[in-house]
Amino acid sequence: MALDGKAALVTGAAQGLGKSFSEVLLQHGAKVAMLDVAEEAGKSLKESLDQRYGADRSLFIPCDVQSQQQFKDAMQKAVDTFGQLDIVCNNAGIVDERAWEEAVSINLMGVIRGTYLALEHMNKLTGGPGGVVINVASLAGLGPLLSAPVYTATKHGVVGFTRAMADASKVSGYGVRFNLLCPDFVQTNILSALTSSLGPFAHLRDSTKHLMEKHGILDVSQVSQAFLQLLLDQTKDGEALMVLGNGSQYYPFPSLE
Numbered sequence: 001m002a003l004d005g006k007a008a009l010v011t012g013a014a015q016g017l018g019k020s021f022s023e024v025l026l027q028h029g030a031k032v033a034m035l036d037v038a039e040e041a042g043k044s045l046k047e048s049l050d051q052r053y054g055a056d057r058s059l060f061i062p063c064d065v066q067s068q069q070q071f072k073d074a075m076q077k078a079v080d081t082f083g084q085l086d087i088v089c090n091n092a093g094i095v096d097e098r099a100w101e102e103a104v105s106i107n108l109m110g111v112i113r114g115t116y117l118a119l120e121h122m123n124k125l126t127g128g129p130g131g132v133v134i135n136v137a138s139l140a141g142l143g144p145l146l147s148a149p150v151y152t153a154t155k156h157g158v159v160g161f162t163r164a165m166a167d168a169s170k171v172s173g174y175g176v177r178f179n180l181l182c183p184d185f186v187q188t189n190i191l192s193a194l195t196s197s198l199g200p201f202a203h204l205r206d207s208t209k210h211l212m213e214k215h216g217i218l219d220v221s222q223v224s225q226a227f228l229q230l231l232l233d234q235t236k237d238g239e240a241l242m243v244l245g246n247g248s249q250y251y252p253f254p255s256l257e
């Protein structure tokens with residue numbers, strides 16, 4: 001299978017998109033370290049995956065991506081267990097316009113932390129095997145979502161950071177690709193919690209609901225198929241794959257050169 005022998009790590013893996021990414025990775029032969037703060041959901045998922053794929057194919061590690069020590073230890077445990085890391089997906093994220101510092105800490109700082117830790121293990125200049133990092137942004141990383149300005153800022157930050165890392169890697173010779181997944185609305189807990197996560201912008205909830213009606217709402221399986229496409233395309237580096245109701249397409253970033 002396409003990912004036989006590969007070792008992956010996914011954050012926010014216990015539910016929603018991260019759970020779907022983990023399942024697709026296992027379906028295609030990879031081993032997967034699943035990190036999440038939701039311990040009960042993670043343990044339950046691990047039990048279910050063990051039944052389908054065997055206990056040696058996956059690992060659940062409770063981890064808060066806001067903690068450098070927890071994240072460092074979790075990634076080291078994954079490397080110790082699987083021998084190396086070839087794929088890292090920084091997926092964990094929240095929408096919370098009231099506790100906005102936490103949203104920045106998780107959505108942006110957590111992605112930066114996971115990207116740097118992945119590079120420590122993958123960088124060919126320091127004896128690593130190379131690899132690929134996929135950071136999960138959003139369409140809100142490409143355009144403003146008026147009901148969630150801080151969420152928009154975190155996702156725009158993830159986009160800019162990831163693209164800069166791709167350029168740095170190409171010039172430096174790290175041997176690591178960095179790409180972005182930018183899904184439209186997806187039916188997960190994030191959408192279910194929308195009514196309580198907009199804080200001072202709750203009065204704009206209806207405008208977002210209208211956008212959802214206009215764009216439609218994706219199923220996680222549509223996004224995880226796009227994730228696999230992005231993962232397997234070795235030609236993609238510094239790219240953002242939008243996942244839309246009418247299919248997936250790469251965002252045409254303007255050249256500033």
Ligand SMILES: NC(=O)c1ccc[n+]([C@@H]2O[C@H](COP(=O)([O-])OP(=O)(O)OC[C@H]3O[C@@H](n4cnc5c(N)ncnc54)[C@H](O)[C@@H]3O)[C@@H](O)[C@H]2O)c1
Nearest residue numbers: 012015016017036037038064065092093138185186188189
């Ligand atoms: N659902 C959407 O409409 C949508 C669209 C585009 C992008 N996204 C992004 O996709 C990613 C996954 O979101 P989702 O929709 O699957 O939501 P979700 O709430 O279903 O899943 C998010 C997972 O991340 C975990 N998590 C939260 N904070 C964490 C932390 N500090 N450390 C570790 N794990 C943590 C949660 O426990 C949960 O299991 C997020 O980055 C989100 O911004 C979601």
Ligand SMILES: CC/C=C\C[C@H](O)/C=C/C=C\C=C\C=C\[C@@H](O)[C@@H](O)C/C=C\CCC(=O)O
Nearest residue numbers: 095138139140142143144145148183184185208
């Ligand atoms: C309230 C938050 C709920 C879910 C967040 C999740 O990430 C989903 C976001 C989905 C859609 C966001 C759409 C934003 C649209 C507008 O900003 C508009 O500018 C379109 C954005 C990019 C268009 C890309 C292109 O040019 O085709």
